[in-house]
Amino acid sequence: MTGFDLDGLTTFLSRRSDDIVDLVVDHLVVVLISLALAAVIGIGLGIAVRNRRFARSAVITASAVAITIPSLALLALLSPVLGLGWTPTVVALVFYSLLPIVRNTVVGLREVPVSVLEAARGVGMGSARVLLTVQLPIAWPVILAGVRVAAQLTVGIAAIAAYVAGPGLGEYIFKGLSSLGSKNALNYALVGTVAVILLALLLDGIFVLISRFTTSRGLRA
Template identity: 35%
Template sequence: MSAATAQSCLAANDWICGEYLRSRSEELTEATVDHVVITVTSVGIAVLLAFPLALLARRWRLASAGILGATTVLYTIPTLAMYALLLPVFGISVSLVICGLVLYSLTILVRNVLTGLRSVPAEAREAAVGLGYGRTRLLFTVELPLALPALMAGLRIATVSAVSLTTVGAIVDNGGLGNLIYAAMDSYFKAQVLTASVLCVLLAIAADLLLLGLQRLLTPWTRAAGGGRRARRAAGAEARDAVLDQRATA
């Protein structure tokens, strides 16, 4: 009985279909893994590039204007155009999608690393200098830890955006779950489109929660002193951050 109804949900082209999950689990897992690999690689490369760029921008005002201007322009370019612009360079390949995502993530990360470094209280910096800290030690043991909340906020935004933008990679056949969505569109295969879309959103939420957990582990001091008032102020700040970084989904 259950097998009969399960079969029929594929035949009837239902939106929700258990039989689809069972029969195509391998394909779904593969696409999800691809999706995660593309996202993690892109954001990882972007983090490695964002630090030197942010430090450069902090050091020289001219570099700061150039880097911030260039990343803002990159951020304005729609995803489809970004991938298309990179086609002559990479051809149809996964590097094309990764490069596009690195460029988007960079914008968010550089800006947030800079904000974080600028938010380090001057007293903390002066105290460290007074204690005889050199520039490198100051950066790694005082400034970066204090900049961590802003950095992690940027990392979360960049990662969630990357998960979503990876789907557009379907245009060059490297979109992870986006491939399943694109392939199912022409045949109106509803179960596949819905399942892949939901998996995408779940991936984004899981990544966000994972990074939030990591942030709490790395910055225990932001919680320790937390009263209701501080938390509320943080919520206000979050609303303002949200204002700054909203468009990255197309």
């Protein structure tokens, strides 16, 4: 791989700016789609198993074991079944996002004080209303923290999905690694890597703002 050349990098960026923007948008879109699906599945699972000891342990353990599977291996297994591109990428990202979301949902719901639940039931609230108006709002900061962790995971793993022709910035990273010694090898790898890092920081900042504006003032204090 050739050494770093600032002028060469500037020229590289100016000539490929449109392509880079498209890759950033694709990367962000696939992350957001996967994160939305994982949040629906993960929060739903967390709610379903929160009061069932065996089911809770089984779901969390299965999610923890699943996340130890190397991402390249999972993508290689998915590609013969789901093909290349967006579909295996989304499935893999949802797969890796479930653990922090399920775990934080269970923890957040189970940490709601018993006295608060008893008071809610005492004024005539049913189970569904207690969940929606008491438990979930109180557990929300913990649940959102899990989604925030999942977002960081998906941004990084989405880059690896270029292995199965997945969308996003991984295309540049793989192109740089596969063309070692060429003029733009370092530029491809550097631009792809830095863009992934910046995208991760941007998403994290967005989640900080979401947490601030969707968490009640009493819980923030």
